[in-house]
Amino acid sequence: xxxxxxxxxxxxxxxxxxxxxxxxxxxxxxxxxxxxxxxxxxxxxxxxxxxxxxxxxxxxxxxxxxxxxxxxxxxxxxxxxxxxxxxxxxxxxxxxxxxxxxxxxxxxxxxxxxxxxxxxxxxxxxxxxxxxxxxxxxxxxxxxxxxxxxxxxxxxxxxxxxxxxxxxxxxxxxxxxxxxxxxxxxxxxxxxxxxxxxxxxxxxxxxxxxxxxxxxxxxxxxxxxxxxxxxxxxxxxxxxxxxxxxxxxxxxxxxxxxxxxxxxxxxxxxxxxxxxxxxxxxxxxxxxxxxxxxxxxxxxxxxxxxxxxxxxxxxxxxxxxxxxxxxxxxxxxxxxxxxxxxxxxxxxxxxxxxxxxxxxxxxxxxxxxxxxxxxxxxxxxxxxxxxxxxxxxxxxxxxxxxxxxxxxxxxxxxxxxxxxxxxxxxxxxxxxxxxxxxxxxxxxxxxxxxxxxxxxxxxxxxxxxxxxxxxxxxxxxxxxxxxxxxxxxxxxxxxxxxxxxxxxxxxxxxxxxxxxxxxxxxxx
Ligand code: 1PR
Numbered sequence: 001x002x003x004x005x006x007x008x009x010x011x012x013x014x015x016x017x018x019x020x021x022x023x024x025x026x027x028x029x030x031x032x033x034x035x036x037x038x039x040x041x042x043x044x045x046x047x048x049x050x051x052x053x054x055x056x057x058x059x060x061x062x063x064x065x066x067x068x069x070x071x072x073x074x075x076x077x078x079x080x081x082x083x084x085x086x087x088x089x090x091x092x093x094x095x096x097x098x099x100x101x102x103x104x105x106x107x108x109x110x111x112x113x114x115x116x117x118x119x120x121x122x123x124x125x126x127x128x129x130x131x132x133x134x135x136x137x138x139x140x141x142x143x144x145x146x147x148x149x150x151x152x153x154x155x156x157x158x159x160x161x162x163x164x165x166x167x168x169x170x171x172x173x174x175x176x177x178x179x180x181x182x183x184x185x186x187x188x189x190x191x192x193x194x195x196x197x198x199x200x201x202x203x204x205x206x207x208x209x210x211x212x213x214x215x216x217x218x219x220x221x222x223x224x225x226x227x228x229x230x231x232x233x234x235x236x237x238x239x240x241x242x243x244x245x246x247x248x249x250x251x252x253x254x255x256x257x258x259x260x261x262x263x264x265x266x267x268x269x270x271x272x273x274x275x276x277x278x279x280x281x282x283x284x285x286x287x288x289x290x291x292x293x294x295x296x297x298x299x300x301x302x303x304x305x306x307x308x309x310x311x312x313x314x315x316x317x318x319x320x321x322x323x324x325x326x327x328x329x330x331x332x333x334x335x336x337x338x339x340x341x342x343x344x345x346x347x348x349x350x351x352x353x354x355x356x357x358x359x360x361x362x363x364x365x366x367x368x369x370x371x372x373x374x375x376x377x378x379x380x381x382x383x384x385x386x387x388x389x390x391x392x393x394x395x396x397x398x399x400x401x402x403x404x405x406x407x408x409x410x411x412x413x414x415x416x417x418x419x420x421x422x423x424x425x426x427x428x429x430x431x432x433x434x435x436x437x438x439x440x441x442x443x444x445x446x447x448x449x450x451x452x453x454x455x456x457x458x459x460x461x462x463x464x465x466x467x468x469x470x471x472x473x474x475x476x477x478x479x480x481x482x483x484x485x486x487x488x489x490x491x492x493x494x495x496x497x498x499x500x501x502x503x504x505x506x507x508x509x510x511x512x513x514x515x516x517x518x519x520x521x522x523x524x
Contacts, residue, residue: 001027002019002025002026002027002039002040002041002042003027003028003035003038003039003040003041003042004041004042004043004044005035005042005043005044005065005081006028006029006044007045007052007055007056007059007061011046011330011331011333011335012044013293013296013331014181014183014184014296014335015042015078017183017296017298017300017333018183018189018300019042019193019197021297021300022190022194024197029041029061032059032060033064035061035064035068036064036067038068038073039073039074040073040075040076041068041073041074041076042075042076042078043077043078043081044078044079044081044181044183045077045078045079045080045082045084046079046370046373047080047368047369047370048091048092048368048370049083049084049089049091049092049097049146050092050095051368052080052084053084053092053095053096053097054095056084065098066100069098069175070100072173072174073174074174074175074199075174075175075177076176076178076193076196077176077177078177078181078182079143079144079178079179079180079181081177082148082169082170082179083105083179084097085097085098085101085148085177086098086101086104086105086150087099087103088105089106090104090106090146091146100175101150101151101170101172102150103151104149105146105147105149106147106149107145108145108147108162108166110162110163110164111163112162112163113493114145114468114469115143115144115145115470116145116162116215117143117440117493118141118143118218118493118494119139119140119141119218119268120139120140120142120160120161120162120213120214120216121139121140121210122158122160122168122169122180122213123209123210123211123212124205124206125157125158126156126157126171126205127203127205128157128171128176128204129201130171130192130195130196131192131203131204131205132195132201132204134188134191134206135207136206136207136208136209136210137210139216139522140181140182140192141180141184141185141189141301142160142168142179143181143335143372144179144372145370145371145372147166147167148179149167150167150170154172155172157169157170158178160179162213162215166179167179176196178192184300184301184302184335185300185301186263186300186301187300189300214520215493216268216522217492217493217494217495217519217521218269218472218495218522219266219483219495219497219508219511220267220268220269220271220495220496221259221267221269221270221496221497222270222271222273222474222496222497222498223255223259223270223271223273223498223502224237224243224273224275225255225272225274225288225291225307226243226249226276227276227287228251229248232251233255233287233288234249234252234253234254235252235253235255235258236249236250236251236275237250237450237499237502238250238449238450239449240446240447240450240451241379241417241418241450253502255272255295256291256294256295258502259272259291259299260295260298260299262508263298263300263301265507265508265524266508266512266523266524267301268301268302269304270295270301271303271304271305271306271442271496272288272295272303272305272306272307273306273307273338273340274288274306274308276307277306277309277340278307278310278341278416278417280307281308281312281315282307282308282309282310282312282320282325283314283320283324283325284314288305289328289329290332292329292332292334293332293333295333302335302336303334304336304337304338304375304442305329305334305338306338306340306375306377307338307340308325309325309326309337309338309340309342309365310325310339310341310361311361312325321364322339322342323361323365323368326361326365326369327368335373336374336439337365338375339361339362339365339375339377340376340378340417341416342361343362343377343378343438344422344424344429346361346362347424347428347429347432347433348422348424350432350435350436351424351428351432356436360436362433362437365437367437370439371438371469373439374437374438374439375439375440375441376430376433376438376441377442377444378413378426378429378430378441378442378444378463379413379415379446380413380414380446380459381411381412381414381418381445381446382398382402382409382410382412383409383410384401384403384404384406384409385406385408385410386406388408390408391410393412393424393425393427393428394425394426394427394462394466395408395410396410396458396462398458400458411425411427411445411459411462412425412426413425413426413429418446426462426463427463427466430443430466430467430471431467434467434468438469439470440470440471440472441463441471442472442496443459443460443463443473443474445459446475449476450475450498450499451476451478452476452477452478452499452500453476454476454478454482454486455473455474455476455477455485456475457485460490461491464492470493470494471492471493472493472494472495472496473492473495473496474495474496477495477496477497477499477500477506478500479500479506480511480513483495483497483511483514483515484514484515484518487515487519488519
């Protein structure tokens with residue numbers, strides 16, 4: 001029997017689903033005694049070092065865990081479940097970790113985007129049972145801003161390169177812990193978990209040993225979801241955000257089925273956008289939660305959900321905070337939430353005040369679930385101007401001149417699915433979002449959405465150059481070459497598309513085949 005240590009935060013559902021998909025029974029640890037009696041513990045940690053240690057202490061888990069680990073009983077830690085094994089972390093100075101291993105957890109100080117988000121490789125340093133059936137060149141899904149720096153080099157199981165060579169997993173006897181998420185790493189991730197759970201598998205060295213590892217550019221499939229006029233939840237797709245054709249909401253398929261298809265085809269991540277979330281009551285919008293729950297049962301890559309993440313009061317007068325809405329999405333299987341309209345309002349207030357107030361959705365959700373779990377979705381459109389001095393926004397010189405021959409433009413943010421334009425530009429919104437704690441930017445473009453004309457390279461460069469968090473380029477993909485263009489002409493870490501995938505015009509495998517050998521990608 002496998003025991004899962006759930007300390008009450010984040011997406012443990014994916015780990016549960018992954019273990020169940022491997023045919024194992026599982027029980028959740030609910031008391032200190034359960035830890036001492038466990039045969040095999042899996043500990044998925046998300047959020048923040050200080051918070052996780054506070055939760056473990058408050059539940060009385062610290063001492064039993066130390067006893068369990070010192071007895072060298074089978075343990076698999078994931079992400080923060082690795083970091084807490086060390087003495088402390090720069091993320092929470094003064095907070096002691098479990099101290100099973102000597103060394104500290106350090107923040108990345110590198111020229112690359114932080115968090116380190118995406119699929120990267122591993123270099124094995126010694127044989128392990130978890131490598132059985134792996135080739136050695138597989139990529140695994142990482143999402144973190146801190147990494148462990150063990151004093152004892154004998155515990156190093158794998159390293160990974162990202163601006164610096166860091167320790168991506170450790171093993172001492174029966175204690176194994178990985179910085180990456182096997183439950184989000186598709187088939188190789190499941191294989192690795194299976195090897196840990198199988199008491200008979202023997203230690204092996206994978207046949208291939210990479211010299212260096214490289215982060216892959218991610219290809220993301222996006223599913224815009226809403227209820228159509230018949231009341232069915234459908235995947236739809238707009239042309240410059242207009243999802244109706246001859247008065248009817250376009251229906252391109254069922255969300256759970258399409259997500260499953262994209263996972264099988266090799267999507268590196270899947271994003272659901274509840275496009276009418278701004279006017280719905282998110283926690284009453286149960287179909288969306290159900291979509292997440294069902295998708296996470298057999299889709300083992302990261303899932304992002306956006307739409308309606310904000311404070312709201314339901315029709316009975318009950319108030320819900322954005323954090324509560326987000327928590328429900330995390331519990332249902334989301335790894336990241338994406339905030340659209342509310343991020344614009346938050347940024348406007350920030351600019352008025354000159355600082356955050358600590359209570360916005362971005363700040364609260366990132367505090368509890370970590371920066372990497374908060375994406376800001378921006379829906380901008382071009383506004384042409386005669387000269388940069390004409391407006392007090394970030395203006396760029398553009399190669400695509402305006403209707404009156406204008407050579408300059410700025411990117412105006414919108415809310416409510418592009419219905420209302422606000423007096424704030426995309427660069428400013430991205431910068432404020434980063435400052436408040438967002439870990440990634442989903443950069444849409446209303447002018448390009450559904451046009452198949454290619455990504456707006458100028459927009460992506462303007463935003464990417466202004467922030468140090470990863471940027472997802474979105475809107476306009478019409479062929480595989482457009483992905484090559486966005487990855488070679490901008491520093492975007494990932495590219496998202498919808499229409500060409502839904503209509504099967506350019507399937508994900510064709511995009512990856514085209515990019516293979518030219519751009520670092522993950523071959524599923
Ligand atoms: O404002 O927090 O409730 O979030 C609403 C979310 O829904 C936002 O992320 C917003 O981008 C999205 N949204 C709202 N209305 C629409 C619409 O289309 N009418 N979809 C909409 C935006 C943009 C994409 C699309 C790409 C790629 N969809 O992400 O998938 O443009 O499309 P393409 O490859 O076909 O060109 P809140």
